[in-house]
Amino acid sequence: MTTLFIPRDSAARSVGADEVAVRLAALLPGSTIVRTGSRGAMWLEPLVEVDTPGGRRGYGQVTPDDAESVAAAISAGTGHALEVGLVDDLPWLADQHRLLFARSGLADPLDADAYVALGGLRALRAASAMDPLEVVAAVEASGLRGRGGAGFPAGIKWRTVAAAEADRKYVCINADEGDSGTFADRLLMEGDPFALIEGAAIAGLAVGATQGYAYIRSEYPDAVATMRDAVAEARDRGWLGPSVLGSGRGFDLAVRVGAGSYVCGEETAMLESLEGRRGMVRAKPPIPALAGLHGRPTLVHNVLTLASVVSILGDGADAYAALGRDRSRGTQVFQLAGNIARGGIVELPFGPTLRELVEGYGGGTRSGRPVRAVQLGGPLGAYLPASRLDVAMDYESVAEAGGMLGHGGIVVFDDTVDMAEQARFAMEFCAEESCGKCTPCRIGAVRGVEVVDRLRAGDDPDGDRAVLLDLCEVMRDGSLCAMGGLTPQPVLSALEHFGEDFIPRTAVGA
Amino acid sequence: MLMAFQEIQAEFGYVPDGAIAAVAEALNVSRADAYGVLTFYSDLRTQPPRPVSVRICMGEACQAVGARDLLAAVQGLDSARCEVAHVYCVGNCALGPSAVVDGRLIGRASAETVHRLAGGPS
Numbered sequence: 175m176t177t178l179f180i181p182r183d184s185a186a187r188s189v190g191a192d193e194v195a196v197r198l199a200a201l202l203p204g205s206t207i208v209r210t211g212s213r214g215a216m217w218l219e220p221l222v223e224v225d226t227p228g229g230r231r232g233y234g235q236v237t238p239d240d241a242e243s244v245a246a247a248i249s250a251g252t253g254h255a256l257e258v259g260l261v262d263d264l265p266w267l268a269d270q271h272r273l274l275f276a277r278s279g280l281a282d283p284l285d286a287d288a289y290v291a292l293g294g295l296r297a298l299r300a301a302s303a304m305d306p307l308e309v310v311a312a313v314e315a316s317g318l319r320g321r322g323g324a325g326f327p328a329g330i331k332w333r334t335v336a337a338a339e340a341d342r343k344y345v346c347i348n349a350d351e352g353d354s355g356t357f358a359d360r361l362l363m364e365g366d367p368f369a370l371i372e373g374a375a376i377a378g379l380a381v382g383a384t385q386g387y388a389y390i391r392s393e394y395p396d397a398v399a400t401m402r403d404a405v406a407e408a409r410d411r412g413w414l415g416p417s418v419l420g421s422g423r424g425f426d427l428a429v430r431v432g433a434g435s436y437v438c439g440e441e442t443a444m445l446e447s448l449e450g451r452r453g454m455v456r457a458k459p460p461i462p463a464l465a466g467l468h469g470r471p472t473l474v475h476n477v478l479t480l481a482s483v484v485s486i487l488g489d490g491a492d493a494y495a496a497l498g499r500d501r502s503r504g505t506q507v508f509q510l511a512g513n514i515a516r517g518g519i520v521e522l523p524f525g526p527t528l529r530e531l532v533e534g535y536g537g538g539t540r541s542g543r544p545v546r547a548v549q550l551g552g553p554l555g556a557y558l559p560a561s562r563l564d565v566a567m568d569y570e571s572v573a574e575a576g577g578m579l580g581h582g583g584i585v586v587f588d589d590t591v592d593m594a595e596q597a598r599f600a601m602e603f604c605a606e607e608s609c610g611k612c613t614p615c616r617i618g619a620v621r622g623v624e625v626v627d628r629l630r631a632g633d634d635p636d637g638d639r640a641v642l643l644d645l646c647e648v649m650r651d652g653s654l655c656a657m658g659g660l661t662p663q664p665v666l667s668a669l670e671h672f673g674e675d676f677i678p679r680t681a682v683g684a
Numbered sequence: 685m686l687m688a689f690q691e692i693q694a695e696f697g698y699v700p701d702g703a704i705a706a707v708a709e710a711l712n713v714s715r716a717d718a719y720g721v722l723t724f725y726s727d728l729r730t731q732p733p734r735p736v737s738v739r740i741c742m743g744e745a746c747q748a749v750g751a752r753d754l755l756a757a758v759q760g761l762d763s764a765r766c767e768v769a770h771v772y773c774v775g776n777c778a779l780g781p782s783a784v785v786d787g788r789l790i791g792r793a794s795a796e797t798v799h800r801l802a803g804g805p806s
């Protein structure tokens with residue numbers, strides 16, 4: 175009997191995985207179809223895998239119309255134009271170093287037995303038998319830094335929350351993933367949800383929190399559904415609840431859904447939103463680690479940060495810290511997006527060059543035209559020109575090159591991009607998504623759109639340029655959070671590296 | 685408050701007029717606070733939804749593969765029957781441009797596909 179694996183990930187479904195699964199089921203009666211998470215090779219989706227004695231054989235970019243010929247090839251054991259060989263041997267996957275994405279794509283994401291068989295739960299078992307402060311020490315020793323954007327050392331937060339005295343403490347999973355070009359949180363929640371639950375439970379036990387919340391954006395309905403089912407299953411199995419794995423210590427998790435606001439990914443705005451109010455950014459101090467949700471000590475982490483803890487406690491902090499370079503330890507999940515031939519998830523120890531990612535793994539642009547600009551770190555991140563592709567991808571090196579690693583998103587643009595339009599968009603986005611608390615952000619962004627428009631009209635280029643630079647400085651220095659504070663990054667980098675796009679087209683001799 | 689409005693919207697498809705007062709009273713907050721929450725979140729709507737919804741992703745990753753052109757090409761669908769709007773990032777950034785038609789995510793979306801699924805003239 176043949177077993178087929180077809181992703182149920184929403185990206186795979188967006189290009190027809192459901193129809194392909196239905197057709198193959200009808201064409202191959204008697205076969206078993208397992209709907210898995212995605213391997214993260216989005217460019218191959220829908221990727222159909224067939225169990226063979228030698229391993230799983232893959233067929234990439236299978237459309238519903240291909241189902242018949244693929245089914246025939248599978249039955250007859252003959253070749254097919256869409257065949258990509260053994261999936262585990264694909265260099266694109268085999269050359270990666272996967273910790274966070276080691277399991278996604280292998281099994282039904284809600285199959286808890288499969289999760290354990292694939293190495294899950296070792297970390298929680300170990301952690302639940304350890305002294306909580308030993309767990310905190312392991313996270314410190316691993317060198318783990320927050321994957322949500324700022325790269326703050328996780329161990330410091332854990333120690334702060336653990337040391338805080340309170341009647342209740344919380345863990346909040348930041349699954350708002352608002353940055354365009356990032357989808358690793360979604361992929362993990364849809365493909366390996368138990369890993370996130372395990373990481374959150376370890377965190378809860380370590381810092382003494384009894385309740386956790388996963389704040390997932392509403393644009394991710396499949397992730398919400400998968401996480402809800404996984405949480406229910408974890409509770410049934412005693413991985414969550416009043417006595418986690420029989421340890422006598424409790425931790426439970428609830429899923430909350432956002433409502434279409436980018437700024438709610440900022441941690442204090444997220445806490446406001448979790449409390450049911452407008453997602454207005456709070457002034458710090460107090461820091462959430464001391465006074466967070468409902469005024470209690472709260473550990474806020476990105477999805478990938480918490481899921482990384484599973485490797486750290488499962489395989490040792492030393493093994494984790496041995497990966498990466500300088501102050502960037504472990505692996506980073508790079509997300510190749512935008513105009514890219516082979517987009518998807520590339521998980522590697524920190525430090526590959528941007529060129530290896532964009533040209534090597536990514537295969538250049540999808541359009542086949544030259545790469546002109548790359549935006550790193552989401553809508554608040556700088557645009558780098560193609561001449562800076564040799565930057566090493568770790569927190570400090572990217573910052574030195576004028577960029578921001580952020581959540582690991584890499585958005586590629588070809589030479590048809592109008593960078594003045596992208597600068598204008600950055601201001602427009604800020605104007606639309608600002609929480610409204612500070613004037614430089616709320617009003618400045620609206621003015622920013624106008625100034626970029628005037629600059630492009632070209633009546634007073636020098637004057638308007640000066641106004642734009644001033645405005646960016648005021649936003650950078652006068653904003654409470656990174657929304658207003660970093661919006662100047664994409665704007666100024668566009669102006670610096672692609673100044674020619676801000677000259678009116680008529681003036682360039684059209 | 686947010687969850688109360690989300691539940692009301694899940695039930696009715698939008699947040700009807702009387703809901704602000706009802707939520708304010710039930711949760712013992714001022715109407716101004718309830719109104720503030722309702723207007724802050726772009727998901728919450730105070731008008732009934734139209735029968736068909738088309739949302740085009742306008743995240744940078746989708747812009748890099750023609751989202752602006754796609755939005756312009758499907759704008760004509762906007763009518764009493766069909767609502768065309770943009771959304772910032774649906775997490776399908778390697779398979780853009782992305783569209784969401786009646787809750788169904790479409791990757792590598794073309795204007796033809798969106799027209800076909802939205803039931804408009806193609």
Ligand SMILES: Cc1cc2nc3c(=O)[nH]c(=O)nc-3n(C[C@H](O)[C@H](O)[C@H](O)COP(=O)(O)O)c2cc1C
Pocket residue numbers: 319320321322323324325326328348349350351352353436437438439440441442474475476477479480655656657
């Ligand atoms: C405007 C804005 C949006 C943000 N969006 C997110 C987000 O979607 N996901 C996330 O994990 N962090 C986001 N952050 C960062 C969080 O404020 C916070 O640093 C993070 O959740 C901490 O987790 P970490 O230590 O695991 O990185 C955002 C910050 C700002 C200023």
Ligand code: SF4
Pocket residue numbers: 437455607608609610611612613615616653654655656657658659
């Ligand atoms: S910078 Fe903008 S988003 Fe951040 S607190 Fe100020 S107004 Fe709100």
